Amino acid sequence: MRDALEGILRRDRPPYLRVAAWSGLGALAAGALFFASNHKPVFKLHSSDTVVMAVSNNTTDAVLNDALYIALLTGLEQTPYLNVLAVNKVGEALSKRSLKMDPTRITPAIARQACLDTRSKLVIEASISEAGNNFRIDLNEIDCQSGETVAHVQNDAPGRNQIIHTLGVAAVQLRRKLGEPDTSIAKFNQPLEQATSASPEAIQLLTEGYRHHLFNDYEGAISKYIQATDVDPEFDVAYVVTAAAQASVGQEALAASAATRGYNLRSRATLPDRFHAEEIYFQEATGQLEERTAVLSRYIQTFPLNHTAHNNLAECLSLLGRFDESRAEALETNRLLPDASSHGKLMTADIFTNRLDDAKAVYSEAVAQHFDDTTLHDQRALVAFLQNNGHDLQEQWRWSAGKPGADRQLLYSRASMESYYGRYREYRSLSGQATEMAIQEDSSLDVGFYSVDGALREAEAGNFSRARELGTLALIQDQTKYSRLLLALAFARAGDSAQALKIANDIGQKAPLDTLIQKYCLPIIRAAAKLDANDPAAAIEILHNAEKYDDANAPLFQILYPNYIRGLAYLQLHEGQLAAVEFQKLLRNPQLTGTGETGALSILQFARSQRLLGQRAAALKSYEQFLDLWKTADSDLTAYRQAKEEHASLSAARSAADEGGRHLTLKGVEKTSFKAGDDLPALKHVKTQ
Known part of the structure; x- marks a missing residue:
């Protein structure tokens, strides 16, 4: 049953949860039943035999x-x-x-x-x-x-x-x-x-819970799992899978409690299940990602053919931003147990390591083997987006039409692509349709995420009032802790730092050991709040202390967000060169920013960095690149209007300088120049766009 559960526990969960329900449980060699210790094997098995x-x-x-x-x-x-x-x-x-x-x-x-x-x-x-x-x-x-x-x-x-x-x-x-x-x-x-349990009834209830779990009926699974632990209060594995199911529906406190109970009972379990109990404890109860990674590494050393351990280690390494190592584990997972899930995760790893053609090949292989799930198509759409292939995108949109769950997921992916190009009216329309679908399908966590993600996208585009409205609405909706942290960032970027810090500090106090929360999410939010308070030096200091995790892949958060915020802080300090370095990291890694708004807006911010450095021609080229990307953008977007104004201003300055150069006189009229450090027309707004 463990293997049947593999790959299905990520519906409303952050993408790193993979809890295998059964990885093997032990046997007792009792003295009352005799067997010869020198019995020769009647059938020799090799490690590859199943x-x-x-x-x-x-x-x-x-x-x-x-x-x-x-x-x-x-x-x-x-x-x-x-x-x-x-x-x-x-x-x-x-x-x-x-x-x-x-x-x-x-x-x-x-x-x-x-x-x-x-x-x-x-x-x-x-x-x-x-x-x-x-x-x-x-x-x-x-x-x-x-x-x-x-x-x-x-x-x-x-x-x-x-x-x-x-x-x-x-x-x-x-x-x-x-x-x-x-x-x-x-x-x-x-x-x-x-x-396991001495009670057949407890094991039967656990199995019934698995069957609910396999069909994403998390509430039904939780009910059976709890009944199993009622029959046998020391049923370790039942607590572990209870934690997995509760986490899937956003019951984070209950999941942490169940994971702790399983962790405390792990001495009863087999070695594989002890690894699982420890892994989910570090995942759901404490959030200690390095410790979880270490557990999985030991698991693989002992059970090198266990695909679940390789799969979960791949996810841990990806969360830490160690994408090449993650891909190696994803390859091994797919070799050991090729299915739709393992192909989808390998596609993700290929995308993160900028192997887009390899990702396409993995997709084609999955199709050839009749593996099919929504993640495969969603990742294929992302590859098409990154390669600017409209034909392939349309193919994925057609596939998803009318498929419950898939249509909603790919519709929101399509919406996010529209916002990337500055087409926010279309984004709002599509995300609204996805939200209605989520309401009809009773997916409250998705409803909450769409509001939060929308609030952040609006804030980064300069639509602060709308961002705060969406954020206020999201406050009363169901949220996971990462979704609430993303909401805090949206508030900070929309100019409501008080609300942002209130949310962030509350979560931070409840998760003092959580690696990604303490080292990635909170520093970003607090640095953004410092930008809003016109204290860029403090923002840089906050992010400096968490620089080790710049590349982390925290659930729901865009990758490289620390670099974006740090770049904005350097812009406020008029440190053009340092700002340029940060934005260049995003521009050189579009496979990591994906459809995130920071990927597009980094072109604009890079242009501002170049202008600060006095690189007029290069800055104009970057402005033009951004305006071309947003050529179909909504004309009323603040970021778009500012980009056009700055481009026009810089163009005029260049024209004036060129004209001045053509009218030099013997009286020593000098050529007009733009000096590094000169203020930008919209620089005072950089902190919130």
Whole structure:
């Protein structure tokens, strides 16, 4: 079930949340059940070999239908020696044979078909039946190629509350018959009834929660997960996935509490699930990104074939702005478990590292393999935008039309592209349509984000009154902490620093250890407030202390925002050269700024930097580049009007200088020149545009 959950937990979440529900749980080698320590393996597995599971419940107890599968999966996946085929890969194999059934409830014969189709090595079949007052558990290893049973383990559980324990013992016996060394078994051998639960009911409730989670029914999942922890208050994994689901619907305080509970119980879990418990704790409870990254690095060292660990490390590295390293992990994730999600994340990594043609190739590969999700198309649209390819953009807009969820997401992407070109009337129309769709689909977090993002875009374009109106509206809407921080930035850029700092300080106090909040978001907001207070030196000092995180990729925030704010501060100080360096970083990395308004406005700010340096010709060229980019912009935009005025003023000054040069006289009339440090007509407004 872990693998089936991979890639679906990012609907309303910041894009770094990937919590795998099950990464393997342990087995207990009990002395009451004998197995020979010197048993030679009957079937040697290589690290690249995968096995397919099949489970049969031959009792009248329906609770065991799912509980047996999940418990056995846990027992087998706790060791790096075994590589169980992902549930979604089993499902894909069944679909190709037109077998529409639950991949967790397939017969050995069908499992063998899936095994052959996926070039796996073995089928591990488990069955439970009633044997008098006992429950008999049988485990068989079936060679996919021959169909022969190559090993068999049988144990009896003396009662219902001993089923999970006995299954764990049988799993250990099976692992030994597969050739796993005793040293490995000793290291990866957590008692199964501790690593999961001794209660089949608790495991069944957890599985039902997974099914809700897979279809983005987070509330339904949360309900089942909480019921599972009510049955077994020490069910570690249930708390971890509860935190994931609660975070997905913006229940951040509850998610932090559940993550803390899972973290405190992690000693009961298998080693993979301990890694998960620690990872989500550092993600949801403390926000310590470096610590989370370190956990995932240790996870990969121990379980190098675990695609979830590679995936989550890729996201952590991306959040830290380490894009090349992130791409390497995304490549490995896609190699280990290629699907729509892994292709979409690899596209993102390719875009961030400015490999746009590679991103297109990944998209084409996904289409060829019939992988499809909204993220793939959204990223393909972004590539088309960056390459100024209108035909490819239209192709993505047509794809999304009429598809619930996808139409809204791509419609807002289209809206953001309109604002990039200064077409704010069109942006407002499209974002309004996206908002109506989000309301109809009961996606309150998206409704809130659209308002916040709109407020910031309006503020950067100089529409301060409208920005404050949108911001005030957003205050009463559902928001995640990152959305509220983005709102604080919008207020600061719109001239309401008091409201900005109130929001920012409140969140900062509640998240004292959060890496991105403390080192990226808050410095940007506080520096923007200093700009609004005409204290650019203080703004630069604030950002200097967080310079290590300039390239961070904080959720919802535009990348390189610190450079933009720092550049504005240098403009206020009339430090043209230093300002130019900051804006050049944005201009040289359009793949990082994307459709963000700072990408377009940096051209204007760079022109102002050049003008301060007395580089008249270069400044005119930059102004013209910006005005050409915004040639279809709304004529009433403050930033647009100021750019035209400054361009006209500089053009007139150049004409006057040229004219003066042509009329030199013997009386020593000097050529007019623009001196570095001369004031700009609109420089006093730079702090808020």
